[in-house]
Amino acid sequence: MATASKQYEELTVESAVALARTHYPFPEGAALECDEIGDGNLNYVFRVADPESGKSVILKQALPYAKVVGESWPLTLQRAQIEADALRKHGEFVPNLVPTVYATDAVLALTVMEDLSHLTIAREGLIAGKAYPQLSTDIGEYLARTLFQTSDFALHPFEKKELAAAFSNPELCKITEDLIFTDPFFDNETNDFEPELKEAVEALWANKALQLEAAKLKFSFLTEAEALLHGDLHTGSIFASDSETKVIDPEFAYYGPIGFDVGLFLANLIFQSLTRNGDQRNVVNSHIERTWETFEARFTDLWKNKGIEAFQQTDGYREFIIEKIFRDALGFAGCELIRRTIGLAHVKDLDGIEDDSRRIELKEQALHLGEKLILQRAEVKSIYEVTALIGEAE
Ligand SMILES: Nc1ncnc2c1ncn2[C@@H]1O[C@H](COP(=O)(O)OP(=O)(O)O)[C@@H](O)[C@H]1O
Numbered sequence: 001m002a003t004a005s006k007q008y009e010e011l012t013v014e015s016a017v018a019l020a021r022t023h024y025p026f027p028e029g030a031a032l033e034c035d036e037i038g039d040g041n042l043n044y045v046f047r048v049a050d051p052e053s054g055k056s057v058i059l060k061q062a063l064p065y066a067k068v069v070g071e072s073w074p075l076t077l078q079r080a081q082i083e084a085d086a087l088r089k090h091g092e093f094v095p096n097l098v099p100t101v102y103a104t105d106a107v108l109a110l111t112v113m114e115d116l117s118h119l120t121i122a123r124e125g126l127i128a129g130k131a132y133p134q135l136s137t138d139i140g141e142y143l144a145r146t147l148f149q150t151s152d153f154a155l156h157p158f159e160k161k162e163l164a165a166a167f168s169n170p171e172l173c174k175i176t177e178d179l180i181f182t183d184p185f186f187d188n189e190t191n192d193f194e195p196e197l198k199e200a201v202e203a204l205w206a207n208k209a210l211q212l213e214a215a216k217l218k219f220s221f222l223t224e225a226e227a228l229l230h231g232d233l234h235t236g237s238i239f240a241s242d243s244e245t246k247v248i249d250p251e252f253a254y255y256g257p258i259g260f261d262v263g264l265f266l267a268n269l270i271f272q273s274l275t276r277n278g279d280q281r282n283v284v285n286s287h288i289e290r291t292w293e294t295f296e297a298r299f300t301d302l303w304k305n306k307g308i309e310a311f312q313q314t315d316g317y318r319e320f321i322i323e324k325i326f327r328d329a330l331g332f333a334g335c336e337l338i339r340r341t342i343g344l345a346h347v348k349d350l351d352g353i354e355d356d357s358r359r360i361e362l363k364e365q366a367l368h369l370g371e372k373l374i375l376q377r378a379e380v381k382s383i384y385e386v387t388a389l390i391g392e393a394e
Pocket residue numbers: 037038039040041042043044045058060099113114115116117121236237248249251
């Protein structure tokens with residue numbers, strides 16, 4: 001007699017509670033409460049809590065399509081496993097900066113993980129004016145440790161290539177290849193922008209030099225398997241408080257160019273910086289500068305103390321690599337600034353500005369800054385020149 005095999009089904013509040021009891025040690029008979037709290041573009045997120053004991057857990061489930069678009073955009077369920085595996089792999093190097101994964105279920109495309117609801121999503125907090133004093137030091141550490149430790153500078157080439165194969169993530173990479181590196185540079189139907197931006201956008205589409213540099217950056221993303229990236233490191237993928245930082249949502253993880261994670265984070269800080277003035281802007285600009293300073297210092301330290309590369313001591317090699325990462329990061333930051341302004345997926349930092357003329361003005365600044373970072377990435381010599389460029393964007 002054939003036994004019925006388990007099949008994928010979308011979770012409901014009821015089935016989430018039942019699964020939470022199986023995968024998490026709630027007190028027996030606890031009266032569990034459950035809400036779907038997902039606000040991202042792709043997945044369901046259920047929070048299951050026992051008010052009496054104060055215990056709680058998160059169940060994240062991938063849908064067989066992109067939630068933001070609907071069933072017309074099918075998407076692999078495999079991304080749930082990639083995300084859980086990336087959280088665990090990165091957790092080996094920065095256990096304090098990622099949530100603990102308690103369990104996974106490949107058939108249900110489910111990850112059961114630590115509830116971080118005592119923290120706030122950094123994008124929301126920054127928009128509300130929070131300073132998050134630890135944010136850039138923690139993310140600089142996260143970037144250096146996760147990226148160095150999964151690269152050829154730290155791993156035996158067999159282990160690195162095994163990991164690169166395990167984290168092959170073609171469908172999610174294709175989204176990035178389209179939405180970050182292609183569609184915003186052409187008159188594509190996925191783009192989404194206010195009519196007031198038409199002139200600026202048409203100028204961008206007509207800029208041949210920009211297209212060539214975007215093509216080069218896309219080629220880097222397609223071909224340079226340098227380290228296990230988070231793959232979508234924006235401020236909406238970071239939980240924070242004054243003393244704690246946790247990076248979530250690495251479902252776009254794959255082996256790619258190190259500068260991509262660095263650049264995406266910097267770009268999302270740049271959006272926030274553009275919305276602020278005076279001392280408030282300086283708070284964010286200090287985060288931009290400290291992210292790079294911390295990344296560079298920790299990467300250097302790891303290079304010297306954990307590096308296995310035969311050319312590790314060769315004069316100028318470390319400087320060459322760090323300079324490449326910096327240059328790539330600026331280019332990728334430029335692409336993120338452009339795509340989050342006129343592409344399919346926007347950021348609340350700008351879209352949330354109700355005053356139309358102010359919003360359009362800041363979006364134009366974001367576009368110009370994005371173009372500058374892409375075109376001038378070889379000439380910009382330090383992170384302080386980047387923060388200076390933000391001031392010049394006005
Ligand atoms: N570990 C967690 N603890 C608490 N809330 C979470 C956790 N993971 C996700 N969330 C909530 O769910 C939202 C969407 O999660 P996210 O992983 O970004 O989903 P998506 O992949 O759809 O973008 C987050 O903005 C956050 O509010």
